[in-house]
Amino acid sequence: MAHALIPPELLSRLKSLRLATTRSRGDGGIGQHASPARGAGLEFVQYRGYEQGDSLRQIDWKLYARSDRFFVREAERESPLTVWLLLDASASMAQCDRARPGWSRLDGARLIAACIAEIALRQGDRVGLAGLREDELRGLPPRTGSRAHNGLWLELQALTAEGRFPGSARLMPLWERTRAGDLLFLIGDFFDEDAVTLVERLAATGREVRAIQLLTAEERDFPFAGNFLFHDAETGVELQGDATSMRAGYLERFSAAQRALDARLDAAGIAHARGALDEPPDRLLRAVLAPGSRA
Amino acid sequence: MNLSLLLPGALAALAALALPLLIHLARRSEPQRIDFAALRWLESAPRPRHSLRLEERALLAARLLLIALLALWLGQPLLFGAGDVRPFIAVMPGVSREALGTLPPDARAHWLAPGFPALDQTAPDTTQPIASLLRQLDAELDPQAPLTVLATTAFDGTDAQIPHLARAVDWRIAQGEAPAPQSAPEPEMPALHLIADVAHAGGARYLQAAAAAWREGIEPPARHDPEEILPAAGNLTFVWLAEGELPQALRERASQGATILVAADASLPEPAAAVSLWRDAEGAPLAEGAAFGKGRIVRFTRALSPEAMPELLDPGFPDRLRALLQLEPPQPARADARFWRPLDGAAPWPETPRDLRSWLALAIALGFALERGLAARAPRKVPA
Numbered sequence: 001m002a003h004a005l006i007p008p009e010l011l012s013r014l015k016s017l018r019l020a021t022t023r024s025r026g027d028g029g030i031g032q033h034a035s036p037a038r039g040a041g042l043e044f045v046q047y048r049g050y051e052q053g054d055s056l057r058q059i060d061w062k063l064y065a066r067s068d069r070f071f072v073r074e075a076e077r078e079s080p081l082t083v084w085l086l087l088d089a090s091a092s093m094a095q096c097d098r099a100r101p102g103w104s105r106l107d108g109a110r111l112i113a114a115c116i117a118e119i120a121l122r123q124g125d126r127v128g129l130a131g132l133r134e135d136e137l138r139g140l141p142p143r144t145g146s147r148a149h150n151g152l153w154l155e156l157q158a159l160t161a162e163g164r165f166p167g168s169a170r171l172m173p174l175w176e177r178t179r180a181g182d183l184l185f186l187i188g189d190f191f192d193e194d195a196v197t198l199v200e201r202l203a204a205t206g207r208e209v210r211a212i213q214l215l216t217a218e219e220r221d222f223p224f225a226g227n228f229l230f231h232d233a234e235t236g237v238e239l240q241g242d243a244t245s246m247r248a249g250y251l252e253r254f255s256a257a258q259r260a261l262d263a264r265l266d267a268a269g270i271a272h273a274r275g276a277l278d279e280p281p282d283r284l285l286r287a288v289l290a291p292g293s294r295a
Numbered sequence: 296m297n298l299s300l301l302l303p304g305a306l307a308a309l310a311a312l313a314l315p316l317l318i319h320l321a322r323r324s325e326p327q328r329i330d331f332a333a334l335r336w337l338e339s340a341p342r343p344r345h346s347l348r349l350e351e352r353a354l355l356a357a358r359l360l361l362i363a364l365l366a367l368w369l370g371q372p373l374l375f376g377a378g379d380v381r382p383f384i385a386v387m388p389g390v391s392r393e394a395l396g397t398l399p400p401d402a403r404a405h406w407l408a409p410g411f412p413a414l415d416q417t418a419p420d421t422t423q424p425i426a427s428l429l430r431q432l433d434a435e436l437d438p439q440a441p442l443t444v445l446a447t448t449a450f451d452g453t454d455a456q457i458p459h460l461a462r463a464v465d466w467r468i469a470q471g472e473a474p475a476p477q478s479a480p481e482p483e484m485p486a487l488h489l490i491a492d493v494a495h496a497g498g499a500r501y502l503q504a505a506a507a508a509w510r511e512g513i514e515p516p517a518r519h520d521p522e523e524i525l526p527a528a529g530n531l532t533f534v535w536l537a538e539g540e541l542p543q544a545l546r547e548r549a550s551q552g553a554t555i556l557v558a559a560d561a562s563l564p565e566p567a568a569a570v571s572l573w574r575d576a577e578g579a580p581l582a583e584g585a586a587f588g589k590g591r592i593v594r595f596t597r598a599l600s601p602e603a604m605p606e607l608l609d610p611g612f613p614d615r616l617r618a619l620l621q622l623e624p625p626q627p628a629r630a631d632a633r634f635w636r637p638l639d640g641a642a643p644w645p646e647t648p649r650d651l652r653s654w655l656a657l658a659i660a661l662g663f664a665l666e667r668g669l670a671a672r673a674p675r676k677v678p679a
Contacts, residue, residue: 092332095330095331189333191332215333228327229327229329230329230337231331237334240326254333254336
């Protein structure tokens with residue numbers, strides 16, 4: 001079921017990827033978050049022989065009755081890492097390339113979110129989801145395990161892109177749910193000032209934020225020639241003009257805006273990556289899952 | 296080679312060239328609508344420049360070409376000077392294939408027969424209107440095309456004048472079998488079927504006597520009553536000596552080709568333009584004739600009695616009567632090829648220009664197919 005969202009060959013490539021945090025975990029204590037520590041918990045992992053220092057409460061007395069030896073029941077410790085997938089669900093996410101009309105920016109964002117969730121769940125992390133839209137904020141609280149899996153896929157599929165990016169007042173629930181130390185991914189176009197402000201403020205309050213900017217190939221290349229009527233789905237603004245003569249100016253201003261955005265994100269300590277809809281998501285995932293190892 | 300138009304005014308239809316231009320300009324102004332979220336980095340200042348930019352130029356060119364061809368077609372173009380100047384060899388029917396020898400490779404060889412069939416077709420009949428065909432050939436051929444005629448040593452089909460052509464004819468007499476000379480057939484005596492009532496029996500006797508005098512040993516034709524049924528067959532000449540209307544049966548025979556001699560007091564079916572065929576010594580008409588259907592009707596203008604018509608007693612009357620009833624045999628039209636060489640130096644015939652409309656219609660059909668093909672291939676730009 002998971003794999004309706006992720007193509008099989010991409011799923012096989014995901015096996016080599018791992019989600020890493022850049023910050024040392026205050027509450028986790030020892031080791032990398034990525035190696036799941038064994039300990040007390042619900043999910044049974046193995047029995048091991050009793051060693052000095054183990055609590056007597058951990059000894060499985062029924063097994064002792066059968067085998068006359070002390071065994072300690074070990075369970076997987078709950079991961080200290082909570083991953084939040086925040087998806088921009090404003091109307092601009094519904095935009096497609098003319099070269100591939102059925103594949104919107106939201107579809108690309110869904111695919112990336114599903115890949116991150118797949119990797120995080122495989123590592124035993126808890127994954128939460130939120131779709132950011134002006135009229136409603138919908139999502140799932142962080143959970144782990146196979147039930148989290150299914151809930152995530154359903155919620156991802158149910159997302160639709162409408163309206164504008166929510167203002168800070170609408171985003172209050174997000175501040176209540178996420179805690180300092182959580183790992184947050186925001187996937188969107190980052191054209192809206194509100195989105196940039198949001199990630200800056202989340203990063204400033206101790207959350208680890210990673211920004212994934214998805215562009216359409218047309219925004220990147222502006223391959224238009226002739227007379228066009230450009231329409232912004234979020235603001236309703238329309239602009240008519242000769243695309244050929246607009247191209248040079250647009251590309252210059254657009255790349256300047258991207259550089260300014262990069263500078264702001266770097267200043268806020270936010271790892272970020274930019275990709276387009278016509279590229280496979282591998283490079284984007286690799287850059288954003290383990291930013292420290294980025295070339 | 297030059298082109299001219301029969302209706303140069305039709306070129307005003309070239310004004311319709313403006314139509315596809317206007318269509319392409321009007322269609323261009325329709326912008327494609329597209330969603331674009333990065334609108335804030337687009338500058339609104341450069342409006343589409345108001346230069347005349349045309350799109351789908353291939354389609355426009357095809358449409359302009361199509362309209363230009365249509366206007367040209369309306370003008371009825373003619374091409375002068377595009378005639379075939381290859382040498383033309385006209386072979387009279389009867390020239391044997393062996394006598395042809397080797398023909399020049401670029402020559403056109405045809406039989407000298409109506410329609411000028413090609414030489415590889417079966418030889419036409421040997422009697423052809425040679426003089427008329429030569430004049431036709433001279434008028435139809437390009438003035439620059441040399442004409443060679445391969446003639447049999449003697450031929451029929453000449454007329455009153457040796458052809459006076461615009462070009463010098465290479466007149467060769469081929470060693471071939473000449474067509475058999477047409478022997479002038481001995482004129483047949485008209486076979487009379489004499490119908491006379493009692494009142495005209497006296498006049499009928501003169502005709503019976505004249506017919507008996509045409510040739511020795513001929514029985515004089517019997518006299519039949521008007522009520523008798525006409526004989527069904529036979530190439531007969533009818534004589535109707537009775538008062539009043541010509542019967543329907545005789546009229547039918549006349550329209551089928553028979554000659555009918557009627558008395559002066561018979562009333563003719565219609566007043567045809569009759570021509571005097573026989574006049575007496577003072578010039579007064581004695582008999583007049585007119586065509587009737589395929590045949591003819593000859594009528595005496597006077598009663599058949601020596602008082603009214605003394606010529607009945609004349610010794611030459613049988614011959615006159617026969618001449619009256621018989622058409623003249625055809626004039627001999629046989630010529631010796633050595634002495635019947637066509638003359639040259641006549642004013643050349645005006646050239647027959649070639650009508651280009653059929654070719655233009657083909658080009659228009661092709662142009663239309665091209666235009667439709669391009670229009671179907673043109674990408675439909677659907678606003679995203």
